[in-house]
Amino acid sequence: MPKLMIIVGSVRPGRVGLPIAEWVRHAAEETGDFEVDFADLAEIALPFMDEPNHPRLRQYTKPHTIAWSERVDAADAILLVTPEYNHSYSPALKNALDYLNAEWWRKPVGFVSYGGVSSGTRGVVALTVAVVGLGLVKTGANVEISFPGAQIGNGVFTPDEKQRTILGNELRELAQLAEVLKPLRS
Template identity: 40%
Template structure:
């Protein structure tokens, strides 16, 4: 069965990402077409990239890199949960992506963004990064507004239509993850 990680990309204290990530995970767990796991970048304590050799060479020296590599290697696809900071994804998520290369290759990704503009620019930023990492990103995404999907900008209360949007994205993600599995084997 396909394994898909729901990756929380914010490490900020008081973040909304944990609530959003848990919502994505709880909705995804209702599906029978893949196994989902919640992965929090915060749990890996990755300093700014500190590997002396380019990650594409897969010669890791740091224990935190080896642990991160082991976690990511086992997945067929990813749902990246990202806030939008200054028209981009978080530095923490970008750093976590930069730590690895081959572990991301020939897998699929979907996105759930949140912010004043639904995290749209953070998602577009991630789409550029995915191309370089050889990750196929799906068209459908979930764009959560701080104005309509959060109470007082901090209590996550998604609009009723968000579940259908999430399932559309997950349908595409599972299809692409399954197709790309053949390339990796």
């Protein structure tokens, strides 16, 4: 069974990304297709990149980097729950990606983005250059959520039918790609 890492890309207090990511986790677990690793960047608390060596060398010196490397290395697929900040990506998410290099190679990546009018898509577009540069393979299906606060009540995100359908398609694609790409990672 492939391991799906769901990364909560916002660390802001009161973030709407956490209830969205909880919905994603629940949906992924319900499929029975994945072992899920829920990676909340607020809990992981990586400092701004503080390693002396380039990540491609994998000569990590900090315990937080070693732990992050082992966790990402164990993942077979990645799902980024990401906000759009100022027409771009979350700096905490970009920092988490930049800490590593080979650990991301040839793993499928999907996005669940959220924001205002653009549903976070400008953040995903900006982030795409980085994830492709790291060797991640982007899914075709991606969930896009406009004004997500309207779908959150009592700390719980309630998706609409379109969002549920697209997430289901995205999860199936992540499972398929994880299997197909596995030989390319060895």
